[in-house]
Amino acid sequence: xxxxITVALAGNPNSGKTTIFNMLTGxxxxxxxxxxxxxxxxxxxCRYSDYEITFVDLPGTYSLTAYSTEEIVARNFIIEQKPxxxxxxxxxxxxERNLYLATQLIEIDVPLVLAFNMSDVAEQKGLVFNNDQLxxxxxxxxxPTIGNKGKGKAELLDAIIxxxxxxxxxxxxxxxFGDEIEEELTILGNIIDDKESLSAxxxxxxxxxIKLLESDADILDKIKDKSVKEAVNRSxxxxxxxxxxxxxxxxxxxxxxxxxxxxxxxxxxTVELRHSVSDMIDAVVTNRIxxxxxxxxxxxxxxxxxxxxxxxxxxxLEMFFEWTALNINAFWPPDxxxxxxxLLVDGIIGGVGGVIVFLPNILLLFAAIAMLExxxxxxxxxxxxxxxxxxxxxHGKSFIPMLIGFxxxxxxxxxxxxxENKRNRFTTIMVIPLMSCGARLxxxxxxxxxxxxxxxxxxxxxxxxxxxxxxxxxxxxxxxxTIFKGDTIPFVMELPPYRxxxxxxxxxxxxxxxxxxxxxxxxxxxxISIIMWAAMxxxxxxxxxxxxxxxxxxxxxxLEHSIVGKIGxxxxxxxxxxxxxxxxxxxxxGAAAAKExxxxxxxxxYAVGTDEKQAKQSLREKLQANYTALQGxxxxxxxxxxxxxxxxxAIIRQETNSWRWAMFQFFGLTALAYLITSVVYNIGTVxxx
Amino acid sequence: xxxxxxxxxxQISNGERVSLVSIxxxxxxxxxxxxxGLLPGVEIAVVNNSHPGPFVVSVKxxxxxxxxxxxxxxxxx
Numbered sequence: 001x002x003x004x005i006t007v008a009l010a011g012n013p014n015s016g017k018t019t020i021f022n023m024l025t026g027x028x029x030x031x032x033x034x035x036x037x038x039x040x041x042x043x044x045x046c047r048y049s050d051y052e053i054t055f056v057d058l059p060g061t062y063s064l065t066a067y068s069t070e071e072i073v074a075r076n077f078i079i080e081q082k083p084x085x086x087x088x089x090x091x092x093x094x095x096e097r098n099l100y101l102a103t104q105l106i107e108i109d110v111p112l113v114l115a116f117n118m119s120d121v122a123e124q125k126g127l128v129f130n131n132d133q134l135x136x137x138x139x140x141x142x143x144p145t146i147g148n149k150g151k152g153k154a155e156l157l158d159a160i161i162x163x164x165x166x167x168x169x170x171x172x173x174x175x176x177f178g179d180e181i182e183e184e185l186t187i188l189g190n191i192i193d194d195k196e197s198l199s200a201x202x203x204x205x206x207x208x209x210i211k212l213l214e215s216d217a218d219i220l221d222k223i224k225d226k227s228v229k230e231a232v233n234r235s236x237x238x239x240x241x242x243x244x245x246x247x248x249x250x251x252x253x254x255x256x257x258x259x260x261x262x263x264x265x266x267x268x269x270t271v272e273l274r275h276s277v278s279d280m281i282d283a284v285v286t287n288r289i290x291x292x293x294x295x296x297x298x299x300x301x302x303x304x305x306x307x308x309x310x311x312x313x314x315x316x317l318e319m320f321f322e323w324t325a326l327n328i329n330a331f332w333p334p335d336x337x338x339x340x341x342x343l344l345v346d347g348i349i350g351g352v353g354g355v356i357v358f359l360p361n362i363l364l365l366f367a368a369i370a371m372l373e374x375x376x377x378x379x380x381x382x383x384x385x386x387x388x389x390x391x392x393x394x395h396g397k398s399f400i401p402m403l404i405g406f407x408x409x410x411x412x413x414x415x416x417x418x419x420e421n422k423r424n425r426f427t428t429i430m431v432i433p434l435m436s437c438g439a440r441l442x443x444x445x446x447x448x449x450x451x452x453x454x455x456x457x458x459x460x461x462x463x464x465x466x467x468x469x470x471x472x473x474x475x476x477x478x479x480x481x482t483i484f485k486g487d488t489i490p491f492v493m494e495l496p497p498y499r500x501x502x503x504x505x506x507x508x509x510x511x512x513x514x515x516x517x518x519x520x521x522x523x524x525x526x527x528i529s530i531i532m533w534a535a536m537x538x539x540x541x542x543x544x545x546x547x548x549x550x551x552x553x554x555x556x557x558x559l560e561h562s563i564v565g566k567i568g569x570x571x572x573x574x575x576x577x578x579x580x581x582x583x584x585x586x587x588x589x590g591a592a593a594a595k596e597x598x599x600x601x602x603x604x605x606y607a608v609g610t611d612e613k614q615a616k617q618s619l620r621e622k623l624q625a626n627y628t629a630l631q632g633x634x635x636x637x638x639x640x641x642x643x644x645x646x647x648x649x650a651i652i653r654q655e656t657n658s659w660r661w662a663m664f665q666f667f668g669l670t671a672l673a674y675l676i677t678s679v680v681y682n683i684g685t686v687x688x689x
Numbered sequence: 690x691x692x693x694x695x696x697x698x699x700q701i702s703n704g705e706r707v708s709l710v711s712i713x714x715x716x717x718x719x720x721x722x723x724x725x726g727l728l729p730g731v732e733i734a735v736v737n738n739s740h741p742g743p744f745v746v747s748v749k750x751x752x753x754x755x756x757x758x759x760x761x762x763x764x765x766x
Binding site: 062063065067068093094096097100101214215217245246248249252253256278279282286288379383386493494495497 | 711716717718719720721723724725726728729730736737739745748749750751752753754756
């Protein structure tokens with residue numbers, strides 16, 4: 001019978017924690033969310049000796065204060081879920097800063113194991129460790145590891161199991177904060193034991209006292225007793241008097257003092273630090289003149305990889321679905337009107353196809369992003385773009401998802417994961433659809449040649465894209481001034497040294513994203529697609545009225561008779577100010593499923609038949625005959641601004657963990673589209689006449 | 690010997706090493722910066738101070754980029 005234990009992995013960002021996690025759990029991972037927040041929860045399984053170990057990869061943090069959601073999540077997991085062991089992954093080439101988190105873990109008094117990762121880099125730097133002595137001072141076993149080479153796995157697992165099985169002894173070396181602070185800690189500790197005994201039992205009164213002296217917002221919330229709060233204020237005032245600085249700074253300083261002392265005794269530096277390769281690369285990459293062009297070239301490559309290379313697998317997938325549809329069709333006699341056949345072929349296969357079609361793009365995009373982040377380039381890229389994006393109130397990194405938005409909104413919105421700041425992220429998500437996506441191109445390709453003479457076609461296309469970008473900038477600025485108001489630019493960001501990410505890490509990360517997409521967004525897209533299919537196909541026109549009509553005319557009659565058809569007819573008065581009629585109305589509703597559907601819906605309504613080339617031409621002629629160029633332009637404008645498709649709504653639901661923002665964007669964009677299109681149409685009519 | 694002058698970090702040129710005196714920021718941010726090593730007394734080496742361009746410093750062996758305004762708020766000597 002295997003023993004089951006839970007182990008939490010903590011550590012600084014860039015410490016190689018996730019690489020260690022991958023090393024321990026391989027592909028047996030599961031990604032979800034911590035309840036109530038948009039912080040990812042990553043778990044994985046490892047079987048070793050006779051133990052079944054569940055590893056939880058906590059968010060990377062520099063400390064365990066209440067300053068950010070990630071820190072609160074990490075801290076709460078350790079305190080509330082009480083994992084059996086906590087492993088702190090430390091970048092040993094950067095040890096002093098990395099051990100700050102360890103001191104906080106020591107304060108919480110968890111069973112601790114230290115993984116001194118990147119030990120090869122430390123060795124290169126000439127650092128020599130006396131791990132035995134250091135482990136004694138920190139009272140936690142130290143295991144040197146090299147995560148991206150898989151070294152140290154067995155030793156780490158052994159240390160974890162040993163720590164789990166040995167008897168928990170009282171810690172000898174506490175971090176000593178100096179006489180004055182220790183005095184206040186004792187006073188507060190006693191009061192807490194007395195007045196808040198429940199919390200004291202759960203968290204430990206000394207730890208609570210430390211947190212209260214640090215003015216930790218989360219803990220302050222949990223303390224209800226007034227006399228405790230008063231005592232805390234007295235202590236803080238007293239200490240401010242003595243030190244002429246706030247207690248939390250002094251406490252932080254004493255922690256570093258503890259680390260410094262321990263390190264001075266146990267770590268020797270034998271080589272003088274020289275200009276590293278990283279510095280040389282940075283001189284070029286963040287160079288005033290070269291930085292931006294280099295960034296743009298890399299972005300171009302990412303875009304090409306995602307969409308051009310993605311075309312091939314997409315094409316194969318399309319062929320596969322067509323082949324499947326044909327085979328299923330073959331079960332029924334030709335011309336069969338069976339609803340089951342229609343459900344399977346048009347509804348389900350169409351719907352599933354509509355979901356899977358995004359997968360190659362998503363996988364390729366995330367592989368590219370994993371590559372950029374893994375090498376450390378992303379931090380530099382953010383800064384190269386920052387000056388420009390800052391003027392809009394966005395972060396430098398926002399540029400990347402917005403660029404992807406020109407291909408497709410769905411992977412673009414998923415890509416906003418690279419933005420840590422929630423406000424930046426949400427603002428970016430809201431305006432991404434205004435980047436005219438690839439599907440809308442099918443609409444422009446239909447409309448523009450229908451209404452505009454050759455010499456103006458390029459101009460009109462360019463104009464539409466430009467309007468989208470300008471609107472995005474304006475909306476972003478507005479959102480940042482109102483709903484997403486607040487300082488969001490990080491004041492300080494670590495520049496990790498360049499490294500080579502492992503293929504394994506990129507593969508695991510990419511696969512996780514793809515799987516998450518399929519599971520969460522995919523199900524919603526499929527559900528809505530089936531509903532739309534039903535609404536577009538039923539109810540069918542009574543067979544009496546269909547006698548004597550051609551196949552195209554039958555199709556047209558059925559569409560007009562369906563739910564979507566009836567809605568399209570009903571909303572005509574509403575869309576008349578935009579210059580639209582009920583036929584456009586029907587096509588627009590269908591377009592909610594996917595923009596390309598707009599074209600096929602129009603094709604059905606104008607009964608142009610199924611031969612592709614001929615159909616397009618005759619459709620253009622019909623459009624020319626029925627609408628003016630202004631109306632054509634307004635149709636494109638409306639399609640540009642309004643919600644791209646249900647897939648977008650579904651992905652926003654997934655990425656923001658709520659329907660609220662998805663609906664906000666849907667209604668917001670629709671309202672904006674309506675407003676702008678009606679203004680353009682009405683002003684335009686005045687000019688034209 | 691005259692005491693060294695207090696200046697904002699933004700005025701320090703490339704290659705200079707200074708000592709942090711104080712940070713003009715709110716509680717939360719100061720705590721975060723402290724965790725990253727920016728505490729009174731710590732040595733800061735300016736790696737790249739260029740306009741426009743990232744303000745890069747090295748603290749406790751880690752390179753960091755400082756955002757706009759932040760460098761103004763860190764007082765050093």
